[in-house]
Amino acid sequence: MDEFAFIDSIKQRSYKQSSLLKGIGDDAAVFRQTSEDIVTAVDTFVEGVHFSRDTMQPFHIGYRALAANISDLAAMGATPAFFLTSIVKPESWHVQEVEEVFIGMKELANSYGMDLIGGDTVSGKELTISITVIGYVPGGRARYxxxxxxxxxxxxxxxxxxxxxxxxxxxxxxxxxxxxxxxxxxxxxxxxxxxxxxxxxxxxxxxxxxxxxxxxxxxxxxxxxxxxxxxxxxxxxxxxxxxxxxxxxxxxxxxxxxxxxxxxxxxxxxxxxxxxxxxxxxxxxxxxxxxxxxxxxxxxxxxxxxxxxxxxxxxxxxxxx
Amino acid sequence: MDEFAFIDSIKQRSYKQSSLLKGIGDDAAVFRQTSEDIVTAVDTFVEGVHFSRDTMQPFHIGYRALAANISDLAAMGATPAFFLTSIVKPESWHVQEVEEVFIGMKELANSYGMDLIGGDTVSGKELTISITVIGYVPGGRARYxxxxxxxxxxxxxxxxxxxxxxxxxxxxxxxxxxxxxxxxxxxxxxxxxxxxxxxxxxxxxxxxxxxxxxxxxxxxxxxxxxxxxxxxxxxxxxxxxxxxxxxxxxxxxxxxxxxxxxxxxxxxxxxxxxxxxxxxxxxxxxxxxxxxxxxxxxxxxxxxxxxxxxxxxxxxxxxxx
Known part of the structure; x- marks a missing residue:
């Protein structure tokens, strides 16, 4: 499976967020939010530092990585809307296992109606997952x-x-x-x-x-x-x-x-x-x-x-x- | 230098984007954009795959990584506004060199009035830079x-x-x-x-x-x-x-x-x-x-x-x- 086939495999068939104008498939994603404030954060997880395959299945690794990011949105009082994911894939990981990571993320994302709107998948020496989340909060109600x-x-x-x-x-x-x-x-x-x-x-x-x-x-x-x-x-x-x-x-x-x-x-x-x-x-x-x-x-x-x-x-x- | 001191060293003293409500320093950044559409993309760069220290100084690595991301915004017709950066730092890189990467990013960011509004710095085996950019485009004018x-x-x-x-x-x-x-x-x-x-x-x-x-x-x-x-x-x-x-x-x-x-x-x-x-x-x-x-x-x-x-x-x- 090459990168394009992989992206195609994780790409959503349809999107849930009505504010989304363009999801995956162009140089960038586009959304419109005229009534609420926009909240965004990024978190990165490295195998051997933040998680180990000895204690987590690929599904859990994805689930928990996204949970950590959504938790940042919750701490701002925001409703999760979108996420973008970068994955560095070492040779020791099969593409199917990386897909399992995404399935873990999607399981949690679905429960919040979040859409995956961007990402990057590259080769490297150690599995690294970087997630950017975007959420909405009513104007002036972000929790500092x-x-x-x-x-x-x-x-x-x-x-x-x-x-x-x-x-x-x-x-x-x-x-x-x-x-x-x-x-x-x-x-x-x-x-x-x-x-x-x-x-x-x-x-x-x-x-x-x-x-x-x-x-x-x-x-x-x-x-x-x-x-x-x-x-x-x-x-x-x-x-x-x-x-x-x-x-x-x-x-x-x-x-x-x-x-x-x-x-x-x-x-x-x-x-x-x-x-x-x-x-x-x-x-x-x-x-x-x-x-x-x-x-x-x-x-x-x-x-x-x-x-x-x-x-x-x-x-x-x-x-x- | 620990992670907090490092984040403090790269944190902007002031922000340029008037739409920004909260930059670095909370669980997430917050901004408000009621008139234009919002464009976002992520790109990841791994040492030895996307760049080499044999041909690039740390400054160039940062500059080019952000340029690649801004280029995605340009391809959508968008004006760059914000970026978030995750860096995986191996032991072979000095903190000062990672700072140079950020100086390269900031040099380019400043020329567009972009603000660094989030990031994550973690330890790992190979230098990996993941950048999320956010820009604005007049409603309905994103270029597909x-x-x-x-x-x-x-x-x-x-x-x-x-x-x-x-x-x-x-x-x-x-x-x-x-x-x-x-x-x-x-x-x-x-x-x-x-x-x-x-x-x-x-x-x-x-x-x-x-x-x-x-x-x-x-x-x-x-x-x-x-x-x-x-x-x-x-x-x-x-x-x-x-x-x-x-x-x-x-x-x-x-x-x-x-x-x-x-x-x-x-x-x-x-x-x-x-x-x-x-x-x-x-x-x-x-x-x-x-x-x-x-x-x-x-x-x-x-x-x-x-x-x-x-x-x-x-x-x-x-x-x-």
């Missing part, structure tokens, strides 16, 4: 991390640490229970699009998606908003079977595990009931986990654990170290 | 390759084969003249944005940019428009000093060389004077090189050379072979 204010309630959706636990279960042979739940959370996470969209009537709300661990996301919101944050350790939500892991693992995974693709945010006490309503309406677990404080001197984020207040460093994974 | 009609004039801007000749000069030690011209055409090509924008008043015009060689682009227009094409070999424009290369090289490079990032198109005889005016206004070389015919049986594109009509196969470089 820079709007947190002192006395805001800090909240988070879902449970944390599950994805990291799933990775652990895929690489360790110890006997654990409910492994499927954690593995599914790792391989096919669900971005919180519907919940974020349901916050539409709230004028000010800070949102971040949890890609690098809540410690990192909390620090990002605090820094961008020039505030501090105090999180209550016992309020950080974890799943029922999370306690089977060691205390050290639980602590590390819920704060630094990342890739849960839940949403973390801050909102005024006055608007907190609306956030709770949005969670109920969209069947989303929601937890109040802390409070926004004045900017602190040494650490932007503190946790209260066993009645001791301690600084929480961001330990999200960073490249170029 | 599918609108060519029988009896249209086929035209091309600039001269062809120069970039391939430049690559040859960078890898061969033979004595040639005017090497700087060809090398510059290879390393820092100029997309034909202004020319394409000046065609605004023409209602129907097919456009492709020449990334894979004119043989391939002609075939793409012919296939998409369900027509045939006859090109006159002696009309294919080449630069003054192109004749110093062998006849075989000249033929191969002008038809299959690619990466000249000139524009090829077809337009009705009636609108041809407007195209010529646009070329004059933007100081662009323009050549009439053929005519659109009815769809042919065996080959979509023919050339007339030495009074003999022969089929022209597309021999653009394709991956996955």
């Amino acid at each position: 991390r820079s709007v947190a204010q002192k006395d805001d309630i800090v909240f988070v959706t879902g449970t944390l640490g599950d994805s990291r636990a799933g990775l652990h279960l895929l690489t360790e042979n110890n006997l654990y229970e409910h492994t499927e739940f954690f593995i599914q959370r790792h391989r096919t996470p669900t971005p919180r699009v519907e919940f974020a969209k349901s916050l539409i009537n709230i004028s000010r709300i800070a949102l971040n998606d949890i890609s690098d661990g809540i410690a990192n996301e909390a620090a990002e919101i605090a820094e961008a908003s020039n505030v501090g944050m105090l999180l209550y350790d016992e309020s950080i939500p974890t799943s029922s079977f999370f306690t089977q892991f060691s205390m050290k693992q639980q602590h590390e995974w819920k704060y630094f595990g990342g890739e849960d693709f839940e949403l973390m945010g801050t909102v005024s006490r006055q608007d907190w009931p609306s956030v709770k309503q949005a969670a109920e309406k969209t069947n989303t677990n929601l937890s109040e986990i802390g409070i926004v404080t004045e900017k602190n001197k040494n650490s932007n984020v503190f946790i209260m654990k066993d009645n001791i207040k301690q600084g929480l460093n961001k330990c999200g994974y960073t490249h170029f170290r | 390759r599918s609108v060519a009609q029988k009896d249209d004039i086929v035209f091309v801007t600039g001269t062809l084969g120069d970039s391939r000749a430049g690559l040859h000069l960078l890898t061969e030690n033979n004595l040639y003249e005017h090497t700087e011209f060809f090398i510059q055409r290879h390393r820092t090509p100029t997309p034909r944005v202004e020319f394409a924008k000046s065609l605004i008043n023409i209602s129907r015009i097919a456009l492709n940019d020449i990334s894979d060689g004119i043989a391939n682009e002609a075939a793409e227009i012919a296939e998409a428009s369900n027509v045939g094409m006859l090109l006159y070999d002696e009309s294919i424009p080449t630069s003054s000093f192109f004749t110093q290369f062998s006849m075989k090289q000249q033929h191969e490079w002008k038809y299959f060389g690619g990466e000249d990032f000139e524009l090829m198109g077809t337009v009705s005889r009636q609108d041809w004077p407007s195209v010529k005016q646009a070329a004059e206004k933007t100081n662009t070389n323009l050549s009439e090189i053929g005519i659109v015919t009815e769809k042919n049986k065996n080959s979509n594109v023919f050339i007339m050379k030495d009074n003999i009509k022969q089929g022209l196969n597309k021999c653009g470089y394709t991956h996955f072979r």
Whole structure:
């Protein structure tokens, strides 16, 4: 199969987005959006760095890569519309396996009515997937991390640490229970699009998606908003079977595990009931986990654990170290 | 330098596009465009496949990668507005060299008032650059390759084969003249944005940019428009000093060389004077090189050379072979 046949094989037969004027098949795609703001982000995933074939099927690799990108749109309050995908294909990967990656992406894309409108497929030494997503948000309603204010309630959706636990279960042979739940959370996470969209009537709300661990996301919101944050350790939500892991693992995974693709945010006490309503309406677990404080001197984020207040460093994974 | 410091180093201090609401620094960028259509494309470049450090400085690699993407926007008649860049950085590349790649991109971006609004920098085995560009085109004026009609004039801007000749000069030690011209055409090509924008008043015009060689682009227009094409070999424009290369090289490079990032198109005889005016206004070389015919049986594109009509196969470089 050459590149043209491959592109033809992944090309959609029809498009779902009414704003799309031209999909794949010209020098570029064209769309029209006159009523809403446009949101866009890009993320890149490299085999051996971001994923391994030992723990993920090609289907999961595609699914999760797109989920990570959609999660960025959710963190802006946006509705996913389009995606463009670049794939670098090494000889060790069969074209059929790369197709499986796309099938994984499409499975998730279809559930949001997203269209694949562009891409590039080239040869190289290691499988690399780069995805650009485009979404729409009602004018002026994009959710920035820079709007947190002192006395805001800090909240988070879902449970944390599950994805990291799933990775652990895929690489360790110890006997654990409910492994499927954690593995599914790792391989096919669900971005919180519907919940974020349901916050539409709230004028000010800070949102971040949890890609690098809540410690990192909390620090990002605090820094961008020039505030501090105090999180209550016992309020950080974890799943029922999370306690089977060691205390050290639980602590590390819920704060630094990342890739849960839940949403973390801050909102005024006055608007907190609306956030709770949005969670109920969209069947989303929601937890109040802390409070926004004045900017602190040494650490932007503190946790209260066993009645001791301690600084929480961001330990999200960073490249170029 | 860690990833955050690197992102900070490439982040623009201010943005030029008035339609931008949020640049780098949140989960995604946000912009608003209520009057024009939005055009987007992605292209990926891998070291050793698309470029080599033997023939390009990091600056040129960035410059040319973005030029290739802007050329896609030009082929749609669009004005460049934004770009997002993903870079996979191997250990063999210093962070400073990756910064040079960005400086090359920014040099070209600045000349179009483009803003860098997103990106991702990750570790990997080989330098890989993936760029997504976003541009604007007046409503309904995006230029599709599918609108060519029988009896249209086929035209091309600039001269062809120069970039391939430049690559040859960078890898061969033979004595040639005017090497700087060809090398510059290879390393820092100029997309034909202004020319394409000046065609605004023409209602129907097919456009492709020449990334894979004119043989391939002609075939793409012919296939998409369900027509045939006859090109006159002696009309294919080449630069003054192109004749110093062998006849075989000249033929191969002008038809299959690619990466000249000139524009090829077809337009009705009636609108041809407007195209010529646009070329004059933007100081662009323009050549009439053929005519659109009815769809042919065996080959979509023919050339007339030495009074003999022969089929022209597309021999653009394709991956996955």
